[in-house]
Amino acid sequence: MSLTATSAKMKKDESFLGRLGGTLARKKKSKEVSDLHEEGKNAINAPMLPTGVDIHPEDTLLEENTERIMLDPTSRENLKFKDLLKVLIDWINSELEEDRIIVKDLEEDCYDGQVLQKLFEKLSGRKLNVAEVTQSEIGQKQKLQTVLEAVNELLRPHGWTIEWSVDSIHSKNLVAILYLLVALAMHFQAPIRLPEHVSVQVVVVKKREGILQTAVVTKQLTSTTEMMMGRFERDAFDTLLDHAPDKLNVVKTSLITFVNKHLNKLNLEVTELESQFADGVYLILLMGLLEDYFVPLYNFYLTPESFEQKVHNVSFAFELMQDGGLKKPKARPEDVVNLNLKSTLRVLYNLFTNYKNSE
Template identity: 60%
Template sequence: MAALKSPRSPKLGQVKIGEKEETFWEKIGTLGRKKKIKEVQEIQEEGKIAIDSPGNPNQPDIPPEDYSLREHEQRAVIDPQSYTEPQFLKLQHILIEWINDELADQRIIVQKIEDDLYDGQVLHKLWEKLSGKKLDVLEVTQSEESQRQKLQVILSAVNHTLGFHHKIPKWTVDSVHSKNVVAILHLLVALVRHFRAPIRLPENIFVTVIIAEKNDGILNAQKFQEQITSEYDDLGMRCEKDAFDTLFDCAPEKLTVVKKSLVTFVNKHLAKLNFEVNDLNQDFRDGVYLCLLMGLLGGFFVPLYEFHLTPKDEDQMIHNVAFSFELMQDVGLPKPKARPEDIVNMDLKSTLRVLYSLFTKFRNVT
């Protein structure tokens, strides 16, 4: 093949003056037409946006890609201004550091939450590390379908452990896989709460979320405030280990002795009502025995209409446990470190903390 040669400039004598002037104006005309075409395209795009967006002066700004919604399709995105909020950035930074610390031995490094967690790979490893359980899923997934299948297995395990049997979690396979950072943050905060991660998240973090939906060819959008974290006490996290952390970590052989002592203590009092417990985790999860026990130990009658004697779902169980916590504070006990959800979800360490608090105060009550 012949080598390409650089085009030569025409010699002055080979081109007529008229021809040169004509070529010059042709070029200018071409540039003008291109500029005109660009202006027309911009005007058309502005017209499209004007048609798709109602004439609402408070209509929130939506990223351009969200104008391609299908009919009746809905999409949620974070207002770009929220990404610049210092506390929101701090929340993401703390969560990323926590994940990287947990998975350091596996040489996994997360840099951006939505980009690194959407396909289930990191969530898979994080869940196995936190729960100590193995999931029967592929280590590496390439196709979108296999990623969604993997996420389905992971989130089913997570939801079951976190107690979402009747309540609807704030994350789904679709929201996680579509890189919805709000949904992923809700999921991570729930994991931090449940597994008592030794970190402290910033309190009362809100982000502005834009919900866009197209109906009859018109794009409607609304803004609302989404809360990601609440008060620290409500999160129930710990920063320092207590005696039960040490017991579980360093002296598990003594756990049987502690459980036996607590079973003996509670049965001594529940026997007055012809009740008996055998499994601390299972028998106290609905909160009924806790409410009755508080009345027996405190020497007062607990009205039956204040709690559910035969709770039908988790919400009623949580109500019972929360009510028993109020009774504990009424008799002078400090607010339990555990959350009602922990007891309902049969977190043994939390249940033991609550019962040991009762044992310490009422051990001499006959």
């Protein structure tokens, strides 16, 4: 190829590359402008959106004057929030073990109403008139409607604020699902310990006049154990502690005298009701002495270290009480382990009234 031809080809290539570069530059510039416009629109429409929250395209496809609620990702990583999820999942699986239902994810496993139906039926002892399996969205929402109507009918007279709906549950709104499960656990006095003061932040996306508006709202899922337990029926010990605290020491002295009368047979002595029964060991040994049998050591933890081991011991003591013909204690094992005085008094007073004449 001649020098002249080579030079001409180089110029032609340079000209082509120049045009290509100009086209790419214009496209890049156009994309930057588009991105900047989108960023500006988002900044206007979502001024309160916390860092790290992703609004997916489907979240923006809202009808006018409707809203969508999303959990802030930082709340999902909160350890107390994770603890609440685990406690509720373990509780559901324990309740529905006979139905061979295993829940792993509350959003994915509760939205269609099947698990909620079985759980409500188990807790309430009431059979709901719903189809067993529903695959269609209409069928799922009909089942949810029936289940939630039954739940609301049960809870609303007791002062519960209804924080859930068919649409929120079916759209896998985790906060709504948690509100519902916490309410059921508290109402039916589930034998679990709900973590205290669990709050989450949610992003509320609303569409007004075609524009998306966002706000961050804090939702409180649990309060203190005392306040949560306060929904339950008050008894003589509530009255005693609230209105006659001067008589409390008299009651405690009587109970200490009663338990030591029997525990002294094993060279054991109680001086503090709240702390010395919290691990369940003395309760188990006391039941053996009152019913005149030896409790094999492999049935409980003689020197429990973890919270779970202590709860196991107290729960086992409660089983022994029921085997002896006593009613199921009103207290929860978790409350006894947590040094809740009223719960411990209730358990011991129940033993006192049934065995006060035992030698």
